[in-house]
Amino acid sequence: MACYRFPATIVAPRASRHRIRAQKPSISHPKRLFSAASSARFGWDDVLRVGEGNQEDDDPSDLRGYFEKVWACNRGSQEKQSEFVPFLVEDQIVGYIHKGFIEHLRKFQDVFTVVSGKNGCGIGDCVSLHSSLKKPDDRTRAVGHVIKCIGKLIPGIRNELYPVTSSFGMPIFFSLERAAAPYFGIKAYGVHMNGYVERDGQQFLWLGKRSNMKPTFPGMLDHLVAGGLPHGITCKENLMKECEEEAGIPRSISNNCCKSAQ
Incomplete structure (x- = not known):
């Protein structure tokens, strides 16, 4: 595991699960960022501003960079359908x-x-x-x-x-x-967990690096904990299982931290 401070957190839909390769992050639009620090100040007024498209170029609530990544993953077209x-x-x-x-x-x-x-x-x-x-x-x-x-x-x-x-x-x-x-083409679901560490008033995001032996997306960066949701298990139990398997987090810790996952 590694701990990084990123200017933005990019989330891709699980359906595609395209992972970012383990390299220095490069951002082509530095003004279109939504950082972990700014997320603490993101309120309902920001939601309305985003919905109406009234953001300034330097507005920390500008989510256009995030939506660009979503659009890039949504490769469907009427012809393909x-x-x-x-x-x-x-x-x-x-x-x-x-x-x-x-x-x-x-x-x-x-x-x-x-x-x-x-x-x-x-x-x-x-x-x-x-x-x-x-x-x-x-x-x-x-x-x-x-x-x-x-x-x-x-x-x-x-x-x-x-x-x-x-x-x-x-x-x-x-x-x-x-x-x-x-x-x-069925709907598949999964559990994802990010880990944050606060140091000197700044938030850092824990990232996992997939084993080079993995059959899918080897050597790429990943969530701290993530896994598909199989049949016969709850979201909470699955997340606790993945915590043990992927991050070495014991159940004594994950059980107390996953109360909202049902």
């Missing part, structure tokens, strides 16, 4: 599947049903689970078998399950191999 088909379970859209990947699912007609719009899906082309798969456990086993059969198409199998839901906290339709989540 047309390449994906809704994935439905119990008439609920739980994900979006690329048309190229659907061709591999057609081989498993006892698990997946591929419907064209002209056959009455109601929303155009779509993919759903076979009507015989009524229970979450049955769906998990059936889809898990498919993942094993086409495993060569999905690198990095972890044997870790993610819950498949319509949105966070809603009933779980089934559980899906973590590595396959992007291929089915």
